[in-house]
Amino acid sequence: MFTGYREKFKGGLGLEKREARIEATSKFILSKEAENLKNVIGNLVEKVNKEIFTKNVPRENLDEAAKIVDWKIENNSLTVKIVSGLRFRAPAAVLRFRKILAEELGLNFKIGVRKLETPEIKFEFPIKTSEEILEKIKSLTHVQDVAKQENLVTVFLKPMEEADLKKNVPDRVFSVVKEMFKGEAKPIQQPQTVVVKQGKSRIQKFKEDPAKLALELGWIKEFPGRGQWIYTTPYAKLLDAIESILLEEVVLKLDFQPFMLPKLIPLEVMQRMPGYLEEIPEGMYYVCPPPRDPKAFTEFKETVKVTKTVPKDMLKNIIKEPDYVLAPAQCEPFWYFFSHETLRVEDLPIKLYDRSGWTYRWEGGGVEGLARLQEFRRIELVYIGTPEQVVEVRDSIVNELVRVVNDILELEWRVVAATPFYMREGEIGDLTESKNVAAFDIEIYLPYRGERKKTEWLEIAGCFVHKDKFVKNFSIHEVKNRPIWTGCTGLGSSRWVTAFLANHGFNPKNWPSRVREKFGSYRLPKTLLWPKKTLEDLEES
Numbered sequence: 001m002f003t004g005y006r007e008k009f010k011g012g013l014g015l016e017k018r019e020a021r022i023e024a025t026s027k028f029i030l031s032k033e034a035e036n037l038k039n040v041i042g043n044l045v046e047k048v049n050k051e052i053f054t055k056n057v058p059r060e061n062l063d064e065a066a067k068i069v070d071w072k073i074e075n076n077s078l079t080v081k082i083v084s085g086l087r088f089r090a091p092a093a094v095l096r097f098r099k100i101l102a103e104e105l106g107l108n109f110k111i112g113v114r115k116l117e118t119p120e121i122k123f124e125f126p127i128k129t130s131e132e133i134l135e136k137i138k139s140l141t142h143v144q145d146v147a148k149q150e151n152l153v154t155v156f157l158k159p160m161e162e163a164d165l166k167k168n169v170p171d172r173v174f175s176v177v178k179e180m181f182k183g184e185a186k187p188i189q190q191p192q193t194v195v196v197k198q199g200k201s202r203i204q205k206f207k208e209d210p211a212k213l214a215l216e217l218g219w220i221k222e223f224p225g226r227g228q229w230i231y232t233t234p235y236a237k238l239l240d241a242i243e244s245i246l247l248e249e250v251v252l253k254l255d256f257q258p259f260m261l262p263k264l265i266p267l268e269v270m271q272r273m274p275g276y277l278e279e280i281p282e283g284m285y286y287v288c289p290p291p292r293d294p295k296a297f298t299e300f301k302e303t304v305k306v307t308k309t310v311p312k313d314m315l316k317n318i319i320k321e322p323d324y325v326l327a328p329a330q331c332e333p334f335w336y337f338f339s340h341e342t343l344r345v346e347d348l349p350i351k352l353y354d355r356s357g358w359t360y361r362w363e364g365g366g367v368e369g370l371a372r373l374q375e376f377r378r379i380e381l382v383y384i385g386t387p388e389q390v391v392e393v394r395d396s397i398v399n400e401l402v403r404v405v406n407d408i409l410e411l412e413w414r415v416v417a418a419t420p421f422y423m424r425e426g427e428i429g430d431l432t433e434s435k436n437v438a439a440f441d442i443e444i445y446l447p448y449r450g451e452r453k454k455t456e457w458l459e460i461a462g463c464f465v466h467k468d469k470f471v472k473n474f475s476i477h478e479v480k481n482r483p484i485w486t487g488c489t490g491l492g493s494s495r496w497v498t499a500f501l502a503n504h505g506f507n508p509k510n511w512p513s514r515v516r517e518k519f520g521s522y523r524l525p526k527t528l529l530w531p532k533k534t535l536e537d538l539e540e541s
Helices: 035-052 059-064 090-109 131-138 162-166 169-185 210-217 233-251 294-307 312-318 332-338 387-408 469-473 493-504 513-519 535-540
Strands: 021-030 067-074 077-084 113-126 143-149 152-157 194-198 220-222 229-231 257-259 264-266 324-326 350-354 358-360 375-377 379-385 413-418 439-444 458-467 485-491
Touching: 021 090, 021 169, 035 067, 035 090, 077 090, 090 113, 090 162, 090 169, 113 162, 113 169, 131 143, 131 169, 152 169, 162 169, 210 220, 210 493, 229 233, 233 379, 233 387, 233 493, 233 513, 294 312, 332 379, 375 493, 379 387, 387 413, 387 439, 387 458, 387 485, 439 493, 458 469, 458 493, 469 485
Parallel strands: 257 350
Antiparallel strands: 021 077, 021 113, 067 077, 113 152, 143 152, 194 413, 220 229, 264 324, 350 379, 358 375, 379 485, 413 439, 439 458, 458 485
């Protein structure tokens, strides 16, 4: 029990009236002993409770504000217990009190605050939940323990340093736990397919899996890496032809300008990309740099020479921790380029694109032939402007892509309103206004997958409006604080090729004229056993 000061909090930590309560016990290490300043600290606590912690809190919600309910001082250590609801949370109140305490003691008594540590933080939720959810909560990195008592769940956090409080770690843990409770209450929903518009059904003359035939014809060859292929001349020429059409008919027509971007992305940049590390860290390739000291590899090199194998365990102990990811989105450096820069509405919109390399995603067991790869080609378009400009640019891209798919490539298509992974499930938006729809996906029917009404179509383009999410995450500013939004569109070139081959087959004679003209002719190297088939074999069969 604290001996310095104690005030009964209204309703204690009772939750009969409120959704949740938060309690934080923090210790401030001072530069000098301050036991003789109990009156000063008592007055400061009273002032903070009445004036600082209640600032901007509506009168009817004062019991939701933070409040110091107990404190004691011993030698050069001041321990404070703060209780709060959700209006002004206890961990934030700890930092606010630290600032005020440092100013008061420093200015008047030449005493500094050397260290702040918070050994105890707990959340109390008035809720019934399952043991399964409790175990999941307990497994969270920053959670020390979980207790359940009738209709009350108490979550105890591990000790926090000042840096953890400044990074809002307790608040983020609170949000994660709260989402776990919400997720338990929600029924599992099947993904919703909202078709905005759709092209006409087409007669399907080709119905084979293009990956199987591409292997037999030598358009691709196996590579040891899962979800990777060696792409030979005809595939490469077809990809070039389709990318050329996309550049001419969409990218350059809409006045996008080229950039060339890194594909090795530092984790500090990736951390600012909404949703990636928080939601799908399992979907990326992580890169560990080697040490600069050649001697670190002496034993490794000798082992390789002697055993003719790669000692992975030994290598794991030599290389450093992960510092990078291979670009999973391709747009990461675009946003970093504009980070902390100031723009003028008069100079907008800005429209840029990159097609300089590969994109990488770890699909695990989701790899599928040529349709779902771990290393693939994309054209990435990004745009920054006023809200109206960004929506207009995105919608113009969608319209031009539909025209290309329908009129030039002669594919069966549909446009679907979609939800980005970093948004809540089901947040499609009001379809009566395009600005409310976060994403439009363009999908192509693949005959080899089955009936069009029952099977999954292949997404070949995702066209996004981010609103101000990326603007905030990357600290992009407008000179007069006028609202600016961002958006991006990913054109999965590899998937465009897959969709084309799945519908038109491998004989250029059967292709739409524009593609056939750009494709031209090709020479494929041959060995005694490769490729297994030729186009002539197909024509004969």
